[in-house]
Amino acid sequence: MHHELIHKLKSKNAVIGILGLGYVGQPLMLRYTDIGFKVVGFDIDAEKVNELNSGHSQIEHIADSKILSAVEKGFEATADFSRIGECDALILCVPTPLSKHREPDMSYVIGTTDMLKPYLREGQVVSLESTTYPGTTEEVLLPRMEEGGLKVGESLFLVYSPEREDPGNPNFETRTIPKVVGGHTEACREVGIALYEPAIDEIVPVSSTKAAELTKLLENIHRAVNIGLVNEMKVVADRMGIDIFEVIDAAKTKPFGFTAYYPGPGLGGHCIPIDPFYLTWKAREYGLHTRFIELSGEVNRAMPEYVLNKLMDGLNDHGKSLRGSKILVLGIAYKKNVDDMRESPSVEIMELIQAKGAEVAYSDPHVPKFPKMREHSFNLSSIELTPENIASYDAVVLATDHDKFDFDAIYEHAQLIIDSRGKYRHVNGKVVKA
Known part of the structure; x- marks a missing residue:
């Protein structure tokens, strides 16, 4: 047959x-x-x-x-x-x-x-x-x-x-x-x-x-664990006043034994935030605890809160509170240059901002209207990034660094930028690195 x-x-x-x-x-x-x-x-x-x-x-x-x-x-x-x-x-x-x-x-x-x-x-x-x-x-x-x-x-x-x-x-x-x-x-x-x-x-x-x-599962766990590592390193480097992106760029010049992974506002997509926990669940049937997987998941799931805290710190430094502020999230797809919203950390950041009493909006050239999702709901459409619109928000949170964004114009007109992707790593002043 x-x-x-x-x-x-x-x-x-x-x-x-x-x-x-x-x-x-x-x-x-x-x-x-x-x-x-x-x-x-x-x-x-x-x-x-x-x-x-x-x-x-x-x-x-x-x-x-x-x-x-x-x-x-x-x-x-x-x-x-x-x-x-x-x-x-x-x-x-x-x-x-x-x-x-x-x-x-x-x-x-x-x-x-x-x-x-x-x-x-x-x-x-x-x-x-x-x-x-x-x-x-x-x-x-x-x-x-x-x-x-x-x-x-x-x-x-x-x-x-x-x-x-x-x-x-x-x-x-x-x-x-x-x-x-x-x-x-x-x-x-x-x-x-x-x-x-x-x-x-x-x-x-x-x-x-x-x-x-x-x-x-191994393919995706490998990525999740290494992203968890570099996200933890980001927090440590920030506390020490060191630019983590400079460190990664220097480390990746080593021609063997190192693969560059970059930090961000959390994990997104249909694989990396989810798949490792399939093995964690199955391993318990065999009396095993997958500690690396669980620890990396803990670190990665904490990143949206980390971005939120950086936003609150930045607003405080400008004499403002998050409650009552207008916040624009830049990029709600889970990674740059796609329209894929699955497990996007941007959505969790939006929910955290809203829960703190702020008015939240978003701009994403790949997602003109917030889609129907199983666990998240926003009745919002993408905001056009005109100079007037950018300037009207108390802060913008760069969550997904789409190539279609005009980063120079955003910097020129924004009151405060919370940068979770390292696009403004060489800029000080109104940029808070997250």
């Missing part, structure tokens, strides 16, 4: 189904469509489905022309999960957030699996790409997939292949980012390799789905 599916995938006669048409699913869909596969996209958001079918992506860095081209090549988006049976490969790209108790929220993975399982048939491969804890593929997907009598590894195939996306990074695209692939059985792994080999330049097979799941 698996040899037939491998042949179908290698000859590009397979139909690819992508479940979840967001920041991960859309680039994957475009890649498979570009190389000649028929692709069906599934999403429970009817508005998104309609927009994609009309050639609009809703994601800033994905041009409408690319979506329109994909539609012209045969791509269809649908909310009708009964069409699962049309697909030979099913790739799950759904969210895996944390609950309010900072435990894995598997509801999207479970819900999607439950929606597809009535339509599973012989000769299909299911690949989970959502970042999760080691064991998810075997413990959550496997039993559900076998409920109908199909046997994984014989008539149905199960793979874990973690997504690796960096929105807004022009140096990498779906094709050029190596793909880790782990299968539940050897036959599953062979099918998984055949699924991704036509679309990705380099495939990295690993021995199991658990190994692939832990690979993804």
Whole structure:
């Protein structure tokens, strides 16, 4: 059975189904469509489905022309999960957030699996790409997939292949980012390799789905821990009157043994603030405590409060209190030059400012209107950065350093700047480094 599916995938006669048409699913869909596969996209958001079918992506860095081209090549988006049976490969790209108790929220993975399982048939491969804890593929997907009598590894195939996306990074695209692939059985792994080999330049097979799941967590934990370290160093350097950015720039001239990480107002994005705690949660099942992960999380989660305190100190030095002040937050996407708001520390900073009795507004050229979010709500639109608007605020907080910002104009007209990104590191006076 698996040899037939491998042949179908290698000859590009397979139909690819992508479940979840967001920041991960859309680039994957475009890649498979570009190389000649028929692709069906599934999403429970009817508005998104309609927009994609009309050639609009809703994601800033994905041009409408690319979506329109994909539609012209045969791509269809649908909310009708009964069409699962049309697909030979099913790739799950759904969210895996944390609950309010900072435990894995598997509801999207479970819900999607439950929606597809009535339509599973012989000769299909299911690949989970959502970042999760080691064991998810075997413990959550496997039993559900076998409920109908199909046997994984014989008539149905199960793979874990973690997504690796960096929105807004022009140096990498779906094709050029190596793909880790782990299968539940050897036959599953062979099918998984055949699924991704036509679309990705380099495939990295690993021995199991658990190994692939832990690979993804290690990548993100490595980044979270090092950002936590440099954020702690920022606080220490500030207390000592040392410019942390100068120190990092000097340290990175060492040609071995050092990788530069930069401090900021906290962690954002769909991976780094969340994924490490999937391992922390799972490790407790084995009686283990992941102290590095928990400590770095503690440091990184404290950064929005650190920025708030710097704002209050700066206002105090100007004879003002935060209560009753007007504060403009510059940049609410989680990183520069994207419209991605997931887990953005800017939003927490806005909430902290508002809770202290200040009037808060924002400016972000990539986010014209504050979007609907699961846990945050502001009825705000982006403020245009005219000289008059900038000068009308008691302070501006630079949270995300988009290239589209005119930093000279901001400096000229702002009354006070709270700089969490080091853009004004060589400037004194009305700049407070945060």
